[in-house]
Amino acid sequence: MPPIPQERTHVNLASTRAFIFDLDGCVYNGNTLLPGVDAVLAALRGSGRRVAFLTNNSREGSDELLAKLRRLGIAAESEEIVSAAEVTGPFVRERYGPSRVLAVGSPRFLRLMAGAGHAVLPLEEYRRAQVVAMGHDESFAYEKLVALSRAVRAGSAFVAVNRDPRLPVEAGEFYPGCGAIVEAVAVAAGVEPVVVGKPEPHLFRVALERLGIERQAAVMVGDSLHSDIRGAQAVGLHTIWIAPPDADAGAVRPDLTIRAYAELLPAL
Structure with a gap:
């Protein structure tokens, strides 16, 4: 080549x-x-x-990413890692204030949102949501699509950690990314998200x-x-x-x- x-x-x-x-x-x-x-x-x-x-990355905080880098033999410090998952909670707080958030994503992402001062709502309380925040969710299902898109359509602010369609892995393979499920909500609600990440x-x-x-x-x-x-x-x-x-x-x-x-x- x-x-x-x-x-x-x-x-x-x-x-x-x-x-x-x-x-x-x-x-x-x-x-x-x-x-x-x-x-x-x-x-x-x-x-x-x-x-x-x-x-x-919308699934992990800097401590988890640091542990992975060190496992792979890369020297790093926690403050050197800027994770979109970790930045999203403060971003929402700065833009909308402490909010009632309907969030989907990894368990760590939900904890990061709560740690930033937001009230993370259960899915069935989607009507109370002031903000919808979406990370990569490996258990994404139709009932989540219904709740998220209805909340956004009703006026909740719509925030996506990223809009990446794919996650690259070894041997040239990939997993569908955060952007793939964000797109489903955007189409169903007829609203484009505010994106935190690159x-x-x-x-x-x-x-x-x-x-x-x-x-x-x-x-x-x-x-x-x-x-x-x-x-x-x-x-x-x-x-x-x-x-x-x-x-x-x-x-x-x-x-x-x-x-x-x-x-x-x-x-x-």
């Missing part, structure tokens, strides 16, 4: 102060590290650069605030042209695209395109 031309522009990676990495499909697929990512992260830390991990700007801004670095001094590393590259460019970040096999960037122009992390090491 021929190499992808590297779209270097005005970014100087050797002087870039912070690198923000997507997780799924970028640091790991399922429970398998991408080849060479450990060497890149070690080189960055060894040269004093800041590292953060930015994920649309490619919307909120998650990127949280990462930059946590790093304490201006956007011009940071670069986003990701595999999704839509969520990672276009989203990062919209807030003024430099970008590195880890191109999946046979992928074509089309009209999108990352600052640098690579197929493997080994191509990135010499530029650091």
Whole structure:
């Protein structure tokens, strides 16, 4: 397979102060590290650069993601991980205040919403909901679709952790993602959601605030042209695209395109 031309522009990676990495499909697929990512992260830390991990994950908090990174041999700290699941509760509180929330998703996501000061309603109390909040829900069923779409149609604010249609796992396989069930509610209710995660700007801004670095001094590393590259460019970040096999960037122009992390090491 021929190499992808590297779209270097005005970014100087050797002087870039912070690198923000997507997780799924970028640091790991399922429970398998991408080849060479450990060497890149070690080189960055060894040269004093800041590292953060930015994920649309709607099921887990930063502590669970940290435990997974460490299991896979990646050194990290909890404050370096920005999880969309963890950010959604504070996002809803800032925008709508402490609310009665009809939430679906993982048990951890529901606890995170309650921990942010919201009253999480049982499904049968959907008429009382002020906000509907949706994460990835492996037990999603028709009765949930009915309650969520009726609540949104009746005027509840509609918030989605992300709108990713698929979750990549090993061997090129995937699971339907949060976006797949969000779409069902959006179609049934006739209302589009407010999205917390990438490619919307909120998650990127949280990462930059946590790093304490201006956007011009940071670069986003990701595999999704839509969520990672276009989203990062919209807030003024430099970008590195880890191109999946046979992928074509089309009209999108990352600052640098690579197929493997080994191509990135010499530029650091």
